[in-house]
Amino acid sequence: MFVPLTPSVWRGVKGGGARWHMSDASNEKHVVIALCGSAKKKRQSFDKLQRYLEEVGAGRSRSEGCGDVHFTFSFLEMHYDEAKNSFSTVTGEDADVVLHKVSTLPPGAVGALRRWCVVASQGRRRRHLPPVILVDPVEKTRLVLRRSLTYKLLGSHLKRPFCQIPCSWLWARDEASLVPLGFVSLGLNDEEVAGSPGTTQRLRERWWMAKPDLSTGPPFTHHMVIWKGVQPKSDMPEEVRCLLPPSSNAFVVQEFLLYALPVVIKVYCIGSRVFVKAVSTTPLLRRVLSGMGAPVFVDSQSKFLNEVGWEEQEACWRSYLAEGERAHTQCSQIAEVLFQELGLTLFGFDLLLTPEHGPQQGSTLPAALSTSQETTPHTILLNTSLFDEVTGAPSELLCSASPVLIDVNYFPGFAGVEDAAEHMLDAIKAKVLEASVTHVRPVLEKMGLDCHRCC
The missing domain is CATH 3.40.50 (Rossmann fold)
Structure with missing residues (x-):
């Protein structure tokens, strides 16, 4: 239960319900x-x-x-x-x-x-x-209560390359299949996306993530499992199933974009105002990589200690994401699309930034990254500076990266938003x-x- 406000704050009308009153004299x-x-x-x-x-x-x-x-x-x-x-x-x-x-x-x-x-x-x-x-009407807030509904709704409305969504499926414990939620793939070729029979042997191993379909409420909604393997076809590997929260029956399975830049861009929308900040994912990624591809359980609400040097990077990120800058404008444009589709007043969403050529080798990647992303641990990318150490200017790798929408939630805590x-x-x-x-x-x-x- 909530603690009532002190009498000094309470200005309701006694004895007859609240009064929505506008005085002609004092407005x-x-x-x-x-x-x-x-x-x-x-x-x-x-x-x-x-x-x-x-x-x-x-x-x-x-x-x-x-x-x-x-x-x-x-x-x-x-x-x-x-x-x-x-x-x-x-x-x-x-x-x-x-x-x-x-x-x-x-x-x-x-x-x-x-x-x-x-x-x-x-x-x-x-x-x-x-x-x-x-x-916000309950009917509108429920659009983002189920992750599967959100991805299915947005998968056909967010235009590429304006903003992409990871390849996603819905899987239930009592079903022997994965139901596609609209394919906006970031790396799978057409054959892999179609899931043609008999192609399992030709599929490369990739990183995957399973998270509860329910996006908010009980603590288990923040529990997920990350692993490396071939594309799931009809069921989850047993070693993954045993780590999934037992309180949930339905899960969204997605590509886990380990090749994304090691930050998550958190965007908060309050009415017409848009606030953007960066949060380091390096500690999380190091934990995932420590498993050498084996399934790893992650609680997204857990707080990881930032690594040495993040405070200096954080100042660069604040400048890069400041209102009026190109990155903030791009986030605001995505927010406008979401507002038009969802009609919410209070919401937030998370973006990852993927290199121009995704997990493939490409000229936009630094020379140190031109090795195979599939066979080499991603520690090189984790240690790559995204800003000039002298001027603080964003690197070409950062400027050419594309946003990927990975989560939408209603009425978040707006952590770090000044004057929220x-x-x-x-x-x-x-x-x-x-x-x-x-x-x-x-x-x-x-x-x-x-x-x-x-x-």
Whole structure:
């Protein structure tokens, strides 16, 4: 359960539900936000919002680009009763907006949240108030709840070479086949992609990864297995199966792009704002390589110690990914495509950067990398500098690399995003103002019609 806000922050209307009120004299809106999610989500995101409001003084802020409208905010905690499969606000108060990550709660919470919103909206309409606003409708957030659905949806919409997606399949423990999720291959030839019978002996060994189809919620959704072998055809190798989390039945199997540059580009989207940062994958890759191709279990939530020299590289990455730079613009373009397809307000995605010629030998690779990527450990690439040691300028290898979309998630923690709480409230303001216009327009039209009849 969430800890209620202190009285100094609470500005709700006592004794009759929340009031979405805009004063003609002062142009003020008070917005009550109901918070819905697990205790972990509370610590990760909701507590930061509370602290931000306390710091700025009871949540008063001007809405940029919206005239002289001022907003005040307060929070309600939502409690999910799993036995009754129902939601309630702890104080029994009404709410204008629901900020949720309902996927972090038991599965039944999704339907319970829908029912709560329907009942709350009916009561608000009787008081001539707009319906409850879900910052992101549950139906839209569920598009990225299953990785298989995400890859299938995006596989036909992200144009190459604008952005690629690893070759992916869906595999279930009780099925004797791998179902393709749309092939946007980064290295497999046509024969390998088709999976023609009798071709197993001709297939090269590659790196693969299996991860739960469910993308968020229980801890096992972050558990995966990485190994080297021939392309799976109908089942997982036994040594892989025994490492997969037993709590999951369905898994997405993908090419593991070990030849990608040793960073993951994390992109966070809050409303219209896009934030980009780089995270080193070198420690993870060294662990995978230490297994010499044998299956390795990985928890993607585990924190690896950064290697010596990463702090200096991180400064170069911040400059390279800064707003206005080419890399940031490219990430923003991918974010726009995802927004158009998914329609989400709060989401994030991860990109890998693959060398121009993928795992093949090519002129864009440094001389030290012109050996076979299939037979030589990838430690050379791990130790290759991506920035000039004197000027900090990005290398040709980095500048020519192509982005590969590997994951999309709803309402991440926005770790490292400066002023994330402020940007989230700005996104909520935009939702509130949009809903106000939508609600007022039919009322004015009806008033005009009634006036016409009277006259």
